Amino acid sequence: MLSIAVFLSLLIILVSGLKELKVNPGQDAPLQCQGPRDAEITLLEWNRADLKSDDYVFMYRNQRPYESYQHVSFKGRVDLMDPSMKDGNVSVTLRNVRINDTGTYKCQITTKETESVVHECSINLTVTTSDKHTKESQTESKDGGERVKCLSVIILVLSVFIVLITDIM
Ligand SMILES: *[C@@H]1O[C@H](CO)[C@@H](O)[C@H](O)[C@H]1NC(C)=O
Ligand SMILES: *[C@@H]1O[C@H](CO)[C@@H](O)[C@H](O)[C@H]1NC(C)=O
Numbered sequence: 516m517l518s519i520a521v522f523l524s525l526l527i528i529l530v531s532g533l534k535e536l537k538v539n540p541g542q543d544a545p546l547q548c549q550g551p552r553d554a555e556i557t558l559l560e561w562n563r564a565d566l567k568s569d570d571y572v573f574m575y576r577n578q579r580p581y582e583s584y585q586h587v588s589f590k591g592r593v594d595l596m597d598p599s600m601k602d603g604n605v606s607v608t609l610r611n612v613r614i615n616d617t618g619t620y621k622c623q624i625t626t627k628e629t630e631s632v633v634h635e636c637s638i639n640l641t642v643t644t645s646d647k648h649t650k651e652s653q654t655e656s657k658d659g660g661e662r663v664k665c666l667s668v669i670i671l672v673l674s675v676f677i678v679l680i681t682d683i684m
């Protein structure tokens with residue numbers, strides 16, 4: 516009983532933690548990624564997994580973005596939200612999205628200390644004209660995710676409580 520509840524709660528937390536983003540064409544897409552807080556980031560690579568070319572969505576090395584390695588369709592449309600990447604915030608904004616920007620965006624972070632990839636983010640972006648996917652429904656679904664997490668914690672605590680009570684009786 517307890518193990519099933521724990522398993523279900525973990526599953527719900529896991530599923531609601533997966534990053535999915537829906538925006539309308541012409542809007543800006545916030546591609547959020549939180550890297551290590553106290554490390555010097557030497558290389559930051561944002562890729563589109565399904566894009567055949569090796570070009571980047573966004574690439575940052577030696578303290579500056581490299582536009583020359585950027586895929587032509589992303590040139591001039593991607594910027595760091597926080598250019599100083601304070602506290603490991605490597606989020607970027609993809610501006611003026613088009614239908615064909617739909618895809619899986621991956622972010623890889625390399626730090627000076629390790630000289631290898633230490634952190635990865637993955638975000639599924641869907642660009643669609645469907646009316647349901649306005650900015651409002653985006654925030655709603657985020658709140659929904661929080662609610663689901665909250666609910667699963669309550670289920671977990673309740674089932675621990677029930678198991679304890681049954682043990683005592
Ligand atoms: C998306 O479509 C635009 C034209 O509407 C084109 O310039 C661009 O290269 C396309 N991007 C990709 C990743 O195919
Ligand atoms: C990163 O910084 C931007 C701009 O200050 C902010 O809007 C965003 O919420 C931050 N993201 C994270 C993950 O802290």
Ligand SMILES: *[C@@H]1O[C@H](CO)[C@@H](O)[C@H](O)[C@H]1NC(C)=O
Nearest residue numbers: 533534535618619638639640
């Ligand atoms: C994101 O897209 C990839 C490739 O299409 C898919 O395998 C994965 O399950 C998707 N993730 C989510 C959270 O939808």
